[in-house]
Amino acid sequence: MATPAFEDIADTFAFLDDWEDRYRHVIELGKAMPPFDDAFRVPATKVDGCASQVWILPRIEGQGPAARFDFAGDSDAMIVRGLIAVLHALYSGLTLAEVGQVDAAAELGRLGLDQHLSSQRSNGLRAMVERIRRVAAEAAA
Template sequence: MATEAFEEIAETFEFLDDWEDRYRHVIELGRAMPPLDDSFKVPATKVEGCASQVWLLPRIEGTGPEARFDFQGDSDAMIVRGLIAILHALYAGLSVREVLEVDAQAELARLGLDEHLSSQRSNGLRAMIGRIRRLAQETMETA
C-alpha cells in the first residue's frame, strides 16, 4: 500500500539505472521540501538515533484510527532531507491506521535504499520510521 506520491518516486527510480543518479534525485527531493521553521527544531521534535540532526513535526487532523497523518521534517544533511521527503511521500495523507499498516521496509526496498545507504543512515531511517509509527499509534489510542 503506497501513496500516489510514493509511486511517482518509485517510477522515477526505475528509470534511473545508476545509483549516483538516484542519490542525486534523493537530494533534489530534499531540496524541494520546505524547511522547518527553527522554532520547531526543539528536543520534542528531534529524532534520536540519527547521525545527522533530524526533526519531525507531526500534523495530525482528528483523533482515533481515522485521523489523517501528515508531518513536516528537516535535517542538517541534504541526503537525510531527501529521505524525509521520501517518508513524507510514503505516509502523508494516510489515516493513522493505514500508517501502521505500511510495510516501510518493503516499500523502501523497492527504491534500493536498503542496499545503498550506510549503516548510520539506515539506522537513522529506521529511527524516523519508528517515530512516525509511534505518533500514529498514540493517535490511534486517542479515540
C-alpha cells in the same frame, strides 16, 4: 500499501539506472521540501538514533484511527533531508490506522535504499520510521 506520491518516486527510481542519479534525485526531493521553522528544532521533535540532526513535527487532522497523518521534517544533512521527503511521500495523507499497516522496509526496499545507504543512515532511517509509527499509534489510541 503506498501513496501515489511514493509511487511517483518509485517510478522515477525505476527509470534512473545509476545509483548516483538516484542519490541526486533524493537530494533534489529534500531541496523541494518546504522550509522548516527554526522554532520547531526542539528536543520534542528531534529524532534520536540518527547520526545527523533530524526533526519530525507530526500534524494530525481529525481524531482516532481515521485521522489523517502528515508531518514536516528537516535535517542538517542533504541526503537525510531527501530521505525525510521520501518518508513524507510514503506516509503523508494516510489515516493513522494505515500508517501502522505500511511495510516501510519493503516499500523503501523497492527503491534500493537498503543496499545503498551506510549502516548509520539505515539506522537513522529506521529511527525515523519508528518515530512516525509511534506518533501515529499514540494519536490513534
